[in-house]
Every structure is written in C-alpha cells, then in structure tokens.
Amino acid sequence: MSEEPQTVTVGELARAVTEAGGIRCTPRMIRNYESKGLIAEPPRSSGGIRLYPAGDVERIVRIKELQREYDLSLAAIDHLLEKGDGEHPPPETSSLLIERRPTDHAPPPHEEKSRRARLVKAADRVLRAKGYGETTIEDIVSEAGVAKGTFYLYFNNKQELFLEVLRRAVRSLEEHLEEALDGVAPVDRLKRRALSYMRGYLNYRDLILILYGEAVGGNTRFQRELCNMYKSLTSTLSEDVKEVASRFENPAVDTELLSYALVGAGEMLAYRSTLDDRYDLEEIVFQAMGLISGEIAEPPPAGSDN
Known part of the structure; x- marks a missing residue:
C-alpha cells in the first residue's frame, strides 16, 4: 500500500479538496487563501514550484464549508481559524455561527434565500438613502415588503443586517x-x-x-x-x-x-x-x-x- 505524498502541487491540492469536500476548488482559490494568510505560504522546489503540505486539504475544506454554510467573509473566517482551533469557534464568533445556522422551523430553502435577499437589498437601499442612524427596522421591512417578524428570523438587530x-x-x-x-x-x-x-x-x-x-x-x-x-x-x-x-x-x-x-x-x-x-x-x-x-x-x- 503506497503512502500518501507529504507535499502536493497547487493543482493536486485543488483536486484533493474537491474530492474530499465535494466543493469546487481551483488553484486560483488556493493562491487567494494563501495571499490572505488563511493557509501558510509553502516552500518551493528547486524549480520554483509551490509544494503544499498534504494536511492543507482538511483546512481548505473547512474554509469552503464556512463560506458555504455561514456566508462568512474570508476576513471573518481568518479570525475564526486564528482564534479557535479550526473546529470549535472562539466565544466571540460562536454566537455569529449559531445565528446563521438554519433552524428546524425555518422556511423552505428557496423561500429563506428569497426573503433574506429581499431584506439585504432593501437595507442597502434604505441605508444609502437615510443613513445608519435614521434607518429603522420598520423602514427596512416596509421597503422589503415583509412582516417585521420575518426580520428576526434572519437578524437579531439592525447592526447585524448592516454588517x-x-x-x-x-x-x-x-x-x-x-x-x-x-x-x-x-x-x-x-x-x-x-x-x-x-x-x-x-x-x-x-x-x-x-x-x-x-x-x-x-x-x-x-x-x-x-x-x-x-x-x-x-x-x-x-x-x-x-x-x-x-x-x-x-x-x-x-x-x-x-x-x-x-x-x-x-x-x-x-x-x-x-x-x-x-x-x-x-x-x-x-x-x-x-x-x-x-x-x-x-x-x-x-x-x-x-
């Protein structure tokens, strides 16, 4: 039985992530994660080829999962992975993940996405027009055409929606x-x-x-x-x-x-x-x-x- 390689090229790493996580990954995505400090800059071969640790597969799969499941920015993911252990989030981040995790009583996925998107787009328009201090939750739900209770299915307050x-x-x-x-x-x-x-x-x-x-x-x-x-x-x-x-x-x-x-x-x-x-x-x-x-x-x- 052959041993798994200790290092892989960027192309091999992208393929391994795609296979392991069932999530599309490309060499450009990996270089982007590297430039943002989400994975360490790898050593290079004598010919200048980047040689990534095979263990980066698990970390990149985790990054992709956080993007997909919680819609987090790369900066937020960097904070999560830096302060936590990669599996358990730090205290200041765990509440954000709990808020973003789908619940059993949530509407069907297509409806949830549509309502959330309407709230975000409505907030964008109202915030630009009135400013943060003058904008109320009532303004946003009125612009979105949804009930006020719907707002709280997705966001706890105006600050979260603005962010x-x-x-x-x-x-x-x-x-x-x-x-x-x-x-x-x-x-x-x-x-x-x-x-x-x-x-x-x-x-x-x-x-x-x-x-x-x-x-x-x-x-x-x-x-x-x-x-x-x-x-x-x-x-x-x-x-x-x-x-x-x-x-x-x-x-x-x-x-x-x-x-x-x-x-x-x-x-x-x-x-x-x-x-x-x-x-x-x-x-x-x-x-x-x-x-x-x-x-x-x-x-x-x-x-x-x-």
Whole structure:
C-alpha cells in the first residue's frame, strides 16, 4: 500500500479538496487563501514550484464549508481559524455561527434565500438613502415588503443586517480585485486593480462611510469590521506590490504600508473624480501609478531623510 505524498502541487491540492469536500476548488482559490494568510505560504522546489503540505486539504475544506454554510467573509473566517482551533469557534464568533445556522422551523430553502435577499437589498437601499442612524427596522421591512417578524428570523438587530450588507459589498470589491490577470505585466496589473477598486469604491462609498462614522463613534464591532475589511482588500494588492518591487530590485519597499497607501489614495482620488469633469478615473490611475511606480523604481539615496 503506497503512502500518501507529504507535499502536493497547487493543482493536486485543488483536486484533493474537491474530492474530499465535494466543493469546487481551483488553484486560483488556493493562491487567494494563501495571499490572505488563511493557509501558510509553502516552500518551493528547486524549480520554483509551490509544494503544499498534504494536511492543507482538511483546512481548505473547512474554509469552503464556512463560506458555504455561514456566508462568512474570508476576513471573518481568518479570525475564526486564528482564534479557535479550526473546529470549535472562539466565544466571540460562536454566537455569529449559531445565528446563521438554519433552524428546524425555518422556511423552505428557496423561500429563506428569497426573503433574506429581499431584506439585504432593501437595507442597502434604505441605508444609502437615510443613513445608519435614521434607518429603522420598520423602514427596512416596509421597503422589503415583509412582516417585521420575518426580520428576526434572519437578524437579531439592525447592526447585524448592516454588517451583512457591508460584507457583501466587500466580497464584491474582492472579486473585482481578484479578477484573472494572468500574463499581465506587474505594473499594468497593479494599475488595473487600482482602477477596479476605485470604481467599486464609488459604488459602495455610502456604505463604507457609514462604517467609518460608526467606527469613529466608538462602536467596537464596527471598528473590528473596518480593520478586517482593509486587511482583506490590501492583501491582494500586496502581492502585486511585492512583485513590482522585486522587478525593480528594491527590497526597501514595505509592501503592507504601500498597499494601505494605495487603497487610501484610491479612495480619495475616486472621490476627486466626482467633483467635476476635469479628470476621469483612468487618467487619475495613469497619473497616480506613474508616481508610485517611480518611487518603487528609484529608492531614496542612503542616508536621505526624504
């Protein structure tokens, strides 16, 4: 009887996860989990091929199950796996999982999905129009066309529903950032991701500003959500920044700091594009990325304070 391999390639790992969990998994998904810290960066062979521990199969199956069963963001899953043991959630997360687990008295799956989706979409519209403080549960159920009691089948309060709306927005932003750009030069790839993020930010700006306001106001749950959001969004960019820096042979670049700077600058530049017709987003990205790539290519001289 042959022994199972101790290490596997990314393709072999994806196939093993699909077979073990009955959940579709691709090499790109695995590289995404790796970039976000959900699985450890593996060593490479002498030929540069990633060699993953065979034990990663069980962990990735668990990640996929949490996504499917509880509709959690990758940032929330990262918190769960980091603070818990992978099987039993930490105390601050277990209540969220209990709330999201289907109950025996829940409506049929197709009705449940439809009602929940209506509540989320209605909340999105009302929150954008009225703001967080002025929005009531009555406003949301009226917009959704459901009874108030239906609200409490899915959410305990307005805060939980807002966070659900926000997480869906963040997942949409992540999907835009993670679009397939294989074969695109690193600087051009970074430009495309920046443009994609700025467009997405303008689409969800109202919701993100609500999160800012509540976090600054001292809401600790919103503060954690804000931290998780930016951790998730910058992790994809950091891989591109690292590759651009390596191409210019500039090891002094702090990829995490520059990734946060890119996201922050992207938000302000996207806002600038809305003030008048002087600039469009593509022109803004062209100008900004030219400056940034120049800084990466030409590090300050030794001993410089600038």
